[in-house]
Amino acid sequence: MGKVYALVDCNSFYVSCERVFRPGLRGRPVVVLSNNDGNAVALSPEAKALGIPFGAPFFKWRDFMEKNGVSWFSSNYTLYGDLSCRVMDCLSAFTPDMEVYSIDEAFLILDARGDLPALGRDIKETVARWTGIPVSVGIGETMTLAKLANRMAKREPAAGGVCSMAGRDDMDILLDGINVEDIWGVGLQYRKMLHKNGISTALHLMRADDRWIRKHMTVMGLRMVWELRGRPCLSLEEAPRPKKVIVSSRSFGAPSVDINELREALATYVTRAAEKIRRQRSAVSSVTVYLCTNRFREKDPQYSAGITCALPVPTAYTPALIHYSGKMLDKIFKTGYKYKKVGVMFTGIVPEDGIQLSLFDPYRETPRRKDLMKVMDGINASMGRNTVHFAAEGIVKPWAMRRAFLSGRYTTRWDEIPVVWAR
DNA sequence: TCTGGGGTCCTAGGACCC
DNA sequence: TCTGGGGTCCTAGGACCC
Numbered sequence: 001m002g003k004v005y006a007l008v009d010c011n012s013f014y015v016s017c018e019r020v021f022r023p024g025l026r027g028r029p030v031v032v033l034s035n036n037d038g039n040a041v042a043l044s045p046e047a048k049a050l051g052i053p054f055g056a057p058f059f060k061w062r063d064f065m066e067k068n069g070v071s072w073f074s075s076n077y078t079l080y081g082d083l084s085c086r087v088m089d090c091l092s093a094f095t096p097d098m099e100v101y102s103i104d105e106a107f108l109i110l111d112a113r114g115d116l117p118a119l120g121r122d123i124k125e126t127v128a129r130w131t132g133i134p135v136s137v138g139i140g141e142t143m144t145l146a147k148l149a150n151r152m153a154k155r156e157p158a159a160g161g162v163c164s165m166a167g168r169d170d171m172d173i174l175l176d177g178i179n180v181e182d183i184w185g186v187g188l189q190y191r192k193m194l195h196k197n198g199i200s201t202a203l204h205l206m207r208a209d210d211r212w213i214r215k216h217m218t219v220m221g222l223r224m225v226w227e228l229r230g231r232p233c234l235s236l237e238e239a240p241r242p243k244k245v246i247v248s249s250r251s252f253g254a255p256s257v258d259i260n261e262l263r264e265a266l267a268t269y270v271t272r273a274a275e276k277i278r279r280q281r282s283a284v285s286s287v288t289v290y291l292c293t294n295r296f297r298e299k300d301p302q303y304s305a306g307i308t309c310a311l312p313v314p315t316a317y318t319p320a321l322i323h324y325s326g327k328m329l330d331k332i333f334k335t336g337y338k339y340k341k342v343g344v345m346f347t348g349i350v351p352e353d354g355i356q357l358s359l360f361d362p363y364r365e366t367p368r369r370k371d372l373m374k375v376m377d378g379i380n381a382s383m384g385r386n387t388v389h390f391a392a393e394g395i396v397k398p399w400a401m402r403r404a405f406l407s408g409r410y411t412t413r414w415d416e417i418p419v420v421w422a423r
Numbered sequence: 424t425c426t427g428g429g430g431t432c433c434t435a436g437g438a439c440c441c
Numbered sequence: 442t443c444t445g446g447g448g449t450c451c452t453a454g455g456a457c458c459c
Contacts, residue, residue: 059425
């Protein structure tokens with residue numbers, strides 16, 4: 001087999017960060033709150049044991065926390081970002097093949113030979129020694145299995161925070177002990193649907209029929225099932241790809257009824273999102289603006305609306321984006337409602353100097369027709385022509401093939417098709 | 424009074440085009 | 442002249458993740 005995946009995940013990351021600088025908090029219940037001290041977004045095991053759920057609204061639980069000696073903190077993302085970098089640096093000492101998956105998780109590719117549980121323990125101890133952050137390590141033959149192993153490492157006290165599912169012959173027993181909703185990619189809706197169809201454990205899902213899965217869970221579900229069987233369908237993303245969507249929104253502390261207030265708030269979010277766009281050297285070709293009332297205040301009249309609009313030209317110019325989004329807000333704004341939230345979403349994101357066309361899709365054996373056509377269009381555009389110059393055999397349907405042949409040039413290997421930049 | 428913010432991928436349907 | 446199958450783009454929405 002050669003390679004295995006490891007998922008290293010920091011335990012209650014935000015709480016652990018606070019504890020690094022306040023050792024007195026160790027072993028005590030601690031909670032970290034979201035923006036505006038809205039909800040609990042991180043809980044120490046001691047806080048979970050008291051029955052505080054993830055996402056608990058602070059205003060409802062405050063008394064309970066005071067009575068039970070729970071410490072709480074407003075989130076400090078600068079601190080968490082900094083400690084995250086230290087953890088990731090530490091992990092990169094173990095392998096050059098690594099994907100930082102989120103602020104508190106990373107996938108590593110490891111050599112499958114050798115004592116994997118021992119390597120897992122080494123990783124765990126090294127991170128703890130260098131950064132003070134406790135982590136759990138899960139190892140498996142695919143990313144999905146590594147995720148599951150990580151979960152077991154956290155759940156089973158006997159595991160000591162490390163679990164390897166790679167190369168084991170008791171996989172059926174292991175998978176039979178895992179609920180289907182604990183698999184990476186199964187959320188509430190799929191859980192319901194699967195249970196209704198008699199699929200309640202990871203083992204059931206692993207043995208399900210491919211066509212059935214494809215039909216009810218799309219190709220994403222199929223990849224998931226293949227991954228459970230030990231066939232890798234997901235791969236590491238070592239360099240972060242530019243964002244395809246950029247969102248900026250906030251809930252207001254106090255609701256607003258005034259369009260001018262909303263316009264000002266929106267302009268702030270647009271500015272912030274436009275900065276992100278420019279930082280990744282992109283431009284935006286469509287904008288969505290949305291607003292909504294407070295859904296928790298059921299007695300108040302409810303209204304939510306969104307509008308999407310394609311820009312005449314892709315841009316990252318803040319005043320232009322503020323101008324358009326303001327007009328869009330005017331269209332969906334209705335008087336008589338108390339608005340709780342307004343936001344903007346940028347989509348249709350393209351490089352600032354054109355469109356990058358790439359066929360690479362590691363999950364398909366052949367490129368998608370759609371992508372291929374994009375490449376053709378891009379090449380034509382960049383050459384100032386309006387005919388197709390090549391196609392890939394067996395992939396493009398007759399009319400495109402005909403055109404390709406008429407043009408006199410084509411290639412049969414899709415991986416030979418270059419990445420093209422078009423104006 | 425007080426209930427987060429920011430992402431990903433996939434699918435479907437309509438208008439239009441060749 | 443007639444036209445089918447197969448494209449395009451756009452928008453909306455569902456499902457999932459941290």
